[in-house]
Amino acid sequence: MxxxxxxxxxxxxxxxxxxxxxxxxxxxxxxxxxxxxxxxxxxxxxxxxxxxxxxxxxxxxxxxxxxxxxxxxxxxxxxxxxxxxxxxxxxxxxxxxxxxxxxxxxxxxxxxxxxxxxxxxxxxxxxxxxxxxxxxxxxxxxxxxxxxxxxxxRSCEAIIGYHVKATDGGVGHVDSLLINEKTWAIQYLVINTSNWWLGHKVLIAPEWIDGVHWHDKTVAVDLDSESIKTSPTYESSQVLNREREESLYSHYGRSGYWVTETVIIDVER
Incomplete structure (x- = not known):
């Protein structure tokens, strides 16, 4: 969860x-x-x-x-x-x-x-x-x-509000973090895009981040602004099940973290 x-x-x-x-x-x-x-x-x-x-x-x-x-x-x-x-x-x-x-x-x-x-x-x-x-x-x-x-x-509280920069410009700010209770991994950053497009909240996975620039409070991501703008909306009231995660990763043309985990388990066996 x-x-x-x-x-x-x-x-x-x-x-x-x-x-x-x-x-x-x-x-x-x-x-x-x-x-x-x-x-x-x-x-x-x-x-x-x-x-x-x-x-x-x-x-x-x-x-x-x-x-x-x-x-x-x-x-x-x-x-x-x-x-x-x-x-x-x-x-x-x-x-x-x-x-x-x-x-x-x-x-x-x-x-x-x-x-x-x-x-x-x-x-x-x-x-x-x-x-x-x-x-x-x-x-x-x-x-x-x-x-x-x-x-x-780093402090989790400190990164809240950091501006998020796509490959072609700003897209929003960090609103929250979603944490996996089993591994305590930060699975997603919740990005609020409303200041840019009167938009919605979207999810960004850490593996799509190019870097966090603490000196100017920005998070650079390896995604363009249009793909983020059209990304599936994140609603905190809805359960983020595997189907929604698959839709998110498919939107960006990326392999899900659960696929990588499966490969690692198979190799270890």
């Missing part, structure tokens, strides 16, 4: 022994286009401190209750590394964070979240098995730590 970033904001994060706080934003990897951390405001419990929660810890999502249950205790979160969420998260911060919880590192790998560490919760992080696995990977991770010192972690 795909979830709107706007809807996910405000979800309660529940530990095994009580609530932690509410989701206020997310850090996403603008290279892999996947959520790496939830930014959670702990409220009065920890004096408004904001903490990072990795998708690795998530055990269950309850849409009706607007709640995410995680395999963490409140004490673990309370004693977790204090990372300033108003500043860029460095790789050293991530090493400290992953080491504390006993998570294996995700960097230095291909893909989004490798199957060995996700999904569905890593068990109670910080346990012996998790720490052993993390230590076993430590040497490998240290070798690749400086291969990409230009971190790709």
């Amino acid at each position: 795909l979830l709107s970033m706007k809807d996910l904001k405000g979800y309660t994060i529940g530990a095994t022994d009580g609530d932690i706080g509410e989701v206020t934003d997310f850090y996403f990897d603008d290279d892999a286009w996947v959520i790496r951390y939830f930014i959670v405001d702990t409220g009065s419990w920890l004096s408004q401190r904001k903490v990072l929660i990795s998708p690795i810890a998530i055990r269950q999502l309850d849409g009706d209750a607007r709640r995410l249950s995680v395999a963490l205790t409140r004490e673990q979160v309370k004693n977790s590394p204090d990372i300033d969420t108003d500043k860029p998260v460095s790789r050293q911060h991530e090493i400290q964070y992953f080491g504390y919880y006993g998570y294996p590192y995700y960097w230095g790998r291909s893909g989004m979240w490798n199957a060995g560490i996700y999904s569905g919760g890593f068990g109670l992080p910080g346990g012996e098995s998790g720490q052993i696995q993390a230590r076993a990977e430590s040497e490998r991770a240290e070798r690749v730590i400086h291969e990409d010192d230009d971190l790709h972690l």
Whole structure:
């Protein structure tokens, strides 16, 4: 199921022994286009401190209750590394964070979240098995730590409102993000075209993006304005099923991500 970033904001994060706080934003990897951390405001419990929660810890999502249950205790979160969420998260911060919880590192790998560490919760992080696995990977991770010192972690909230530029001009602005609850991948950007054509909202997949230019707040896409203008309309009230996704990809003459996933699975077998 795909979830709107706007809807996910405000979800309660529940530990095994009580609530932690509410989701206020997310850090996403603008290279892999996947959520790496939830930014959670702990409220009065920890004096408004904001903490990072990795998708690795998530055990269950309850849409009706607007709640995410995680395999963490409140004490673990309370004693977790204090990372300033108003500043860029460095790789050293991530090493400290992953080491504390006993998570294996995700960097230095291909893909989004490798199957060995996700999904569905890593068990109670910080346990012996998790720490052993993390230590076993430590040497490998240290070798690749400086291969990409230009971190790709960005705020989801920050990209909202960015202007979208087609190959032949502006077409709209980023209105929201649609997130896959199983992989926490950003499956689509919701683009509002009304400022250009008194138009509608359309979807753009990350693989059609040429680049995000943070200095001038623009997103460049490998599509022309006419194809975007005539793209199938996105209605948030309608379920985005596979039939609608196939129609979208067919409109742009692209192969669906589900086709690629099938090929990868077949090769691995």
